């Protein structure tokens with residue numbers, strides 16, 4: 001018997017394979033196609049010659065943890081206790097999985113807001129928990145009436161993600177206020193805040209849970225170096241949580257990973273002295289603006305993009321096909337791969353919206369938009 005009977009090949013694998021097989025431009029999966037910072041490569045080369053090849057301490061390389069503390073403090077004004085509140089993880093996915101396994105007990109409810117990233121629910125199921133998936137509103141922002149009527153005094157955890165994959169929306173001040181009221185009403189409720197795109201927001205700035213004292217005391221906040229430094233293949237990230245939760249998270253981490261890749265940790269520790277993460281937003285804003293400008297001549301309707309490196313579009317002026325079929329046709333007949341947004345919904349709700357990833361070099365963006373404008 002399968003423990004995850006509903007899990008099959010993900011749409012990301014399917015679309016990337018179809019793009020490869022047909023030679024289409026792959027704007028489906030969320031990964032950059034441009035070279036990484038040469039400084040990072042230079043540091044990696046240096047570190048490979050140093051004595052950094054054995055197990056690191058379980059919770060992380062102390063020097064890297066100090067750098068992360070500095071980053072969180074300069075970004076959000078929060079002083080993290082590195083020995084009690086910080087864990088270096090093998091990517092955000094592992095941080096999320098370990099958190100859920102450690103903190104969600106059999107039968108406990110976890111609320112997930114759809115469309116949602118695909119790694120939350122399998123972790124909840126494997127923990128023996130019950131995932132309750134409810135929809136964001138039509139504009140992909142939280143529907144507070146629905147959230148307030150779904151949370152009960154038995155709900156263990158709420159998972160949020162802003163800047164949001166797949167929609168590219170960013171939560172507003174009002175959403176954070178509503179979240180504070182909710183958390184105040186339900187003292188048993190924990191918040192898992194997936195902030196992997198924290199440094200990729202544009203006009204509407206990201207509000208981190210790190211910067212909200214009343215929330216961070218009951219929150220697990222997840223970051224991804226893969227997203228922040230264009231190194232998704234390194235699978236490096238971290239999480240911050242209050243000590244009482246971290247004790248339990250570390251118990252799982254200890255046997256799930258024990259300690260994270262030593263060379264990567266040593267490299268990132270030195271790299272953090274050389275990089276300014278605050279420049280990431282404008283770096284991607286230039287790409288977003290180019291993508292949107294070139295797409296404005298197309299029949300696709302561009303939806304708001306406030307953060308992440310994803311642009312969603314409504315294609316109902318082009319086709320009435322469902323979004324999965326439309327994405328397949330787009331790849332095979334028009335040479336550009338995208339991701340259908342319905343696959344992020346438990347209900348499969350299809351709004352004729354698809355997601356393009358614009359974390360690509362200008363040449364790829366120009367070629368892809370050229371093809372899309374011909375439709």
Ligand SMILES: Cc1ncc(COP(=O)(O)O)c(C=O)c1O
Pocket residue numbers: 030090091092093094117161165194196223224225226227232235236237
């Ligand atoms: C919303 C969200 N959370 C988590 C992750 C996983 O990040 P990582 O590659 O660091 O595991 C992704 C990756 O696409 C994501 O989009």
